[in-house]
Amino acid sequence: MSDQGGANDAKPHSDLNSDPEGAEMEALAEAEQAGGLHAEKQRLEGEVANLKDKFLRAYAEAENIRRRAEKEVADAKTYGIASFARDVLNVADDLARALGAVEAEAKEKAEGAFKALLDGLELTERSLQKGLEKHGIRKVEPVGEKFDPNLHQAMFEVPDASVPNGTVVQVVQSGYVIGDRVLRPAMVGVSRGGPKVAPGEAKAENGSAN
Structure with missing residues (x-):
């Protein structure tokens, strides 16, 4: 089994x-x-x-x-305030022209109501510039700087052999920038007839070459 x-x-x-x-x-x-x-x-x-x-x-x-x-x-x-700022610049220009129309000697000898008027205009201009700067708007006064077509508008040339060619020697109307943009280019007079390279720049170039 x-x-x-x-x-x-x-x-x-x-x-x-x-x-x-x-x-x-x-x-x-x-x-x-x-x-x-x-x-x-x-x-x-x-x-x-x-x-x-x-x-x-x-x-x-x-x-x-x-x-x-x-x-x-x-x-x-x-x-956003660019358009408004351009209108305000006209007021700044008027103040600058009003103050510029008064000769330095007259300002020094000013008395009474006339002196008070001048002081008031100067105070108003300073307050206006501070207000513009508070909103990122800066004044461009490029006398002595190299001409920059992005910031300046050349109105005329000035024969001047004492400064490098293309130097801003006169400002007809101040320019302004807002942030990193040009709100209004500065109207300037540019030198002509001077050296093409500034002496300091020439030395720097020679030093780097050596």
Whole structure:
């Protein structure tokens, strides 16, 4: 009986060994399942990469929009008063002309009501300039500086061999800048006939060459 039972117990193993086709199909099924899982993994990884790329692009675009908005707000704050400031400059010009029309000797000898009037004009001009500076508007008075077409408007040339050619030697009307923009260029007279390079600049160039 025991021998017969042992023979029966060993029979399933012999059945598996005697069915290689079934084992092969099972192996193929497992391989196919593994291949399907690998393909699914690749698909999901591709979707993740695609979503990550879209997120980064959207984030970059949002940052650009934020920076543009901040710049527009800053520009509006800085340059929003430009039109009004140009009108105020006319008042500043009138004050400067009124004070400039009075000779220095007359100012020194001024007394009474006339002196009070001059003092009032000077005080008003200083207050106006401080108010402009408070809002980022600076006066440009470039006498002695090299002519800069971005800041100055040449009205005439002045023959002068004592200063480098292209030096601002006279200001007809003061210029103004607001922030980093020109509100009004300075109207100037520019020297002609002098050396092309300032002596200090020439020495610097010679020193660097040596």
